[in-house]
Amino acid sequence: MKSSTKKTIDVASRQGSDGGFYSDTVKEHFFHPHNFMEDEVGYKADGQGMVGSPACGDVMRVWIKVDPKTKKIKDCRWKTFGCASAIAATSMMSDMVIEKGGLTLEKARQIRPQDIMERLGGLPARKIHCSVLGDKALRAAINDYYRKTGQVDKIEIEQGRIIDKVLKITDHDIEEAVLEGADTLEKVQAKTKVGTGDPACIPEVEQLIRFYKEKYCEK
Amino acid sequence: MKNQKNIYLDNAAATPLDPRVLKAMLPFFDKTYANPSSLHSPGQAANKAVMQARKSIASILNGHADEIIFTSGGTESDNLAIRGVLEAAVPKLGWDGSTQVPHVVTTAIEHHAVLEPLMYLQKIGAIKLTIIKPKKDGVVSVQDVLDAIKHNTVLVSIMYANNEIGTIQPIAEIGKVLLRWRKENNTALPYFHSDACQAAGYLDLNVEKLHVDLLTLNAGKIYGPKGVGLLFVRRGTKLAPITRGGGQERGLRSGTENTPGIVGMAKALELVQKDREKESKRLSLLRNRLIDGLLRLPKSRLNGDADQRLPNNVNISFLDIEGEAAMLYLDAKGIACSTGSACASSSLDPSHVILALGMSYEAAHGSLRFTFGKSTTKSDVDYVVSVMPGIVEMLRKISPVTLDMSRF
Numbered sequence: 001m002k003s004s005t006k007k008t009i010d011v012a013s014r015q016g017s018d019g020g021f022y023s024d025t026v027k028e029h030f031f032h033p034h035n036f037m038e039d040e041v042g043y044k045a046d047g048q049g050m051v052g053s054p055a056c057g058d059v060m061r062v063w064i065k066v067d068p069k070t071k072k073i074k075d076c077r078w079k080t081f082g083c084a085s086a087i088a089a090t091s092m093m094s095d096m097v098i099e100k101g102g103l104t105l106e107k108a109r110q111i112r113p114q115d116i117m118e119r120l121g122g123l124p125a126r127k128i129h130c131s132v133l134g135d136k137a138l139r140a141a142i143n144d145y146y147r148k149t150g151q152v153d154k155i156e157i158e159q160g161r162i163i164d165k166v167l168k169i170t171d172h173d174i175e176e177a178v179l180e181g182a183d184t185l186e187k188v189q190a191k192t193k194v195g196t197g198d199p200a201c202i203p204e205v206e207q208l209i210r211f212y213k214e215k216y217c218e219k
Numbered sequence: 220m221k222n223q224k225n226i227y228l229d230n231a232a233a234t235p236l237d238p239r240v241l242k243a244m245l246p247f248f249d250k251t252y253a254n255p256s257s258l259h260s261p262g263q264a265a266n267k268a269v270m271q272a273r274k275s276i277a278s279i280l281n282g283h284a285d286e287i288i289f290t291s292g293g294t295e296s297d298n299l300a301i302r303g304v305l306e307a308a309v310p311k312l313g314w315d316g317s318t319q320v321p322h323v324v325t326t327a328i329e330h331h332a333v334l335e336p337l338m339y340l341q342k343i344g345a346i347k348l349t350i351i352k353p354k355k356d357g358v359v360s361v362q363d364v365l366d367a368i369k370h371n372t373v374l375v376s377i378m379y380a381n382n383e384i385g386t387i388q389p390i391a392e393i394g395k396v397l398l399r400w401r402k403e404n405n406t407a408l409p410y411f412h413s414d415a416c417q418a419a420g421y422l423d424l425n426v427e428k429l430h431v432d433l434l435t436l437n438a439g440k441i442y443g444p445k446g447v448g449l450l451f452v453r454r455g456t457k458l459a460p461i462t463r464g465g466g467q468e469r470g471l472r473s474g475t476e477n478t479p480g481i482v483g484m485a486k487a488l489e490l491v492q493k494d495r496e497k498e499s500k501r502l503s504l505l506r507n508r509l510i511d512g513l514l515r516l517p518k519s520r521l522n523g524d525a526d527q528r529l530p531n532n533v534n535i536s537f538l539d540i541e542g543e544a545a546m547l548y549l550d551a552k553g554i555a556c557s558t559g560s561a562c563a564s565s566s567l568d569p570s571h572v573i574l575a576l577g578m579s580y581e582a583a584h585g586s587l588r589f590t591f592g593k594s595t596t597k598s599d600v601d602y603v604v605s606v607m608p609g610i611v612e613m614l615r616k617i618s619p620v621t622l623d624m625s626r627f
Contacts (some may be wrong), residue, residue: 030544031551036617054620055580057541057569061619079619083543083562092347134306192621 010027023121024086029071029088034095037063047148049140051133053166056197058082058130060090064097066145067130072102078137082130085123089116089131093138105142109156111135128191136168163204166197171208178212184210223441224553226599227260230440230531230592231382231417232557236483237442237593243486244444247479255476256467265478272485279492280434280451281425281444288468289481293416293437294332294446299450299461299472300412300433301376305346306459308373308408321373321411323349326359327575330414333376334571347371355577357386357523365396379418379429381574383559383588384523385532387389387422388413394430410456417441417446420491421499421530432456436488438480442593444485447480502591503530505545505600510535512604520627522573522586525610531591535561536582538622540614545587548610554603559586581620582627 022030037043045063052059058081065075076097080090093116097108114134117123123131135175146154161171169192177191185206188194195202227235247268251263255269261627273284280287292298301323308321325337327350334350359377368375375397380387390413397411412433415424420441426434433456436542437448444623452458452471464473491498510521510533518538537545542558549556559570561584569583589603 032545033617038616050619054539054584054622054626057580057584059618059620079617081539081618081620082541083560084547085560086541087544127562 017129021124022088023123025092025119025121026085026088026123029091030084033087033091035075035077035091035098036094037061037079043077045141047143047145049137049139049142049144051136051140051168052081053197054081056167056193058086058133060086060133060137061102062090062094062134062141064138064141064145066105067102068149070102071096071104071106073105073108075135078134080134082133083127085120085127086130086133088120089113090134090137091122092116092119092208093134097138105145105154109139109142111138132192133167140168142175163208164194164198164201167193169194174205174208175212178209183209183213224602226554227594227601228556228589228591228599228603229552230595231385231418231588231590234440234592235594236444237487237490239490240443240486244479244483247482255478255600256465265476269476269478269481274482275485276342276449276488279424279488282451283325283429283454285469286451286454288450288452288471289476289484290394290448290450290472291446291477292439293330293414294448296435296437296448296450297330297334297376297414298331299410299458300435301333301340301374302461303458303471304374304410304412304433304456305340306461307457319371320344320347322349322369322371324349324351324364324367324372324375326351326353326377326388328353328359328381328572329376329378329385330416333378333414337376337432350573352577353386356527357381357384357572357574357576358527359388359393361389361392361396364393365400367399368397368400368409370404370507374412375409376412376414379413379415379422380529381523381572382417383570384420384534384576385417385590387418387527387529388525390429390431398430407455407457417529419488419500421495424492426451426453433458436484438484438487441487441491444480444483447477447484449484458463498593499530501530503537505591505595505597506530506533508597509533509600509603512600513607516608518622518624519611520582521581522576522578533589533591534586535588536578536627537611538581538624538626539618539620540585540611541618542584544614545585545610548614549587549603549606552606552610554591554606556587558588560584571575580624582621 017149048063050061061079063077064073067074076094078090078094080087097103144156163169163171178189181184182188182191188209195203236365251264253265254268273287276287277284289362323346340346350361365614377388379390394411410432413431414435416437432453434451441447462473467473494610513535520536522534542560544560546558561569573583573586
């Protein structure tokens, strides 16, 4: 996780190849989204997951079909309420999951927002928080698959403890944000949106920021 | 994805420069370029142009030439009005914290150029602040303003017309009520400031009718150049400078006068005010046409009152979709507009104006603003009405959210 920190900042600072606000890849996925869920009713999903809330401005829902023998994801569909980068990020993530015959569940679980962003050719810095929910929804769908198939031992609760109950942001997410240089509540919010749907958690978030700052930054 | 159209519906953000304004400005870049403060002939030629502009603007405002303070735009004028009044009030009210902290009244739908400085001053303990919520229609109640006035209130700042939802505030009535309050209490305070940046193209700017002591205007929203504005400061209003230096603008705003900008602003204001009644009539028909066309879409709602509204403003929320995505789909169809969604702002919060109406976060995220200008035609409006259903349908198709109308 820590090795990816530097890369994230590089990707984030790029404003797209043509100097525009969004990269061409982002625009392509936004205007012509791949793999979105056309027909929910007729779709037999093996697992599905949803995160976010419309009040916060982002909701992502992901459905997957899994080959029980190979444990590979055969199909990944999604629906997103959100801005251009949120839509593009979910679209790109669905491609990454099913390309080249599909990722195994274990590999898919390791997709990070940074990986999606890199494939998108970067996102404007203040748009990064819009892309952090897609992979969470995917992991929720994977857990749902394990639950449905009785493989409860394989269910992985998000690393760490959930702090923001609405956006399902964990202490680990806050730790990572601090490691990436966010040293105030505002900066951590800019990266994670923590507290926008669940303001009651903000005092705890501030405490965690202080804790991680002392741990990593003030030495 | 080639743009076959180029329809600019974001005139509340910026307007194109009127060619007549540009023509008036040009000589002051390279011919009459001397410093208006210089006493030599070239300097005096520039000074004459600035004076002429001041007089022309003063006559439109029904004020005096010495009441016009040129600035770099609306934001600076708002900051000058706020800081200037408060600093001038320090000796009386003890802004050093020793005695009474001055009190300021404003509304929840002001532009950031008013709210941010006021909230900062509140945060550092320099003022007490009352923020009045508008009614659900986006119009502030005169009685609410009067009820908020205290004996240590030094300033009331209420915008003339809102930049996001276009609602027009009862400035003349508020001004009258404040005048009476001051008379009854035998005091010169509170002063009344109004930001009229969005109103300048469409409404009456007569300061005697509005009863304002301070009025903010800028050129960039009325087909004039960006980077020029002014603050009308009624004679007798105690104001301290926030920019000190060479003492220009009666010592209230130091810095060499921006001669071409000032000349351009005067020309721009003259032109929009001359046409404002005719243009208001023309645009309000187009505005109503767009509102009717867009409200035919399911789960849509107009933000702000339909009548107490600038003739060039349409602001509509669509549930289940996010405004930035819709704005960019419109952009791809050649339509430029804006949104109150958090995703389009640098903060994480959606439009404070739409939230202040008591609307939900969901509604604020899904809001789109179309603001017309001189070039807007009926066919532009019809084109928006024709492409909007497809965009809303597409974005709703990929949205996992289906809220019911109670979420407005």
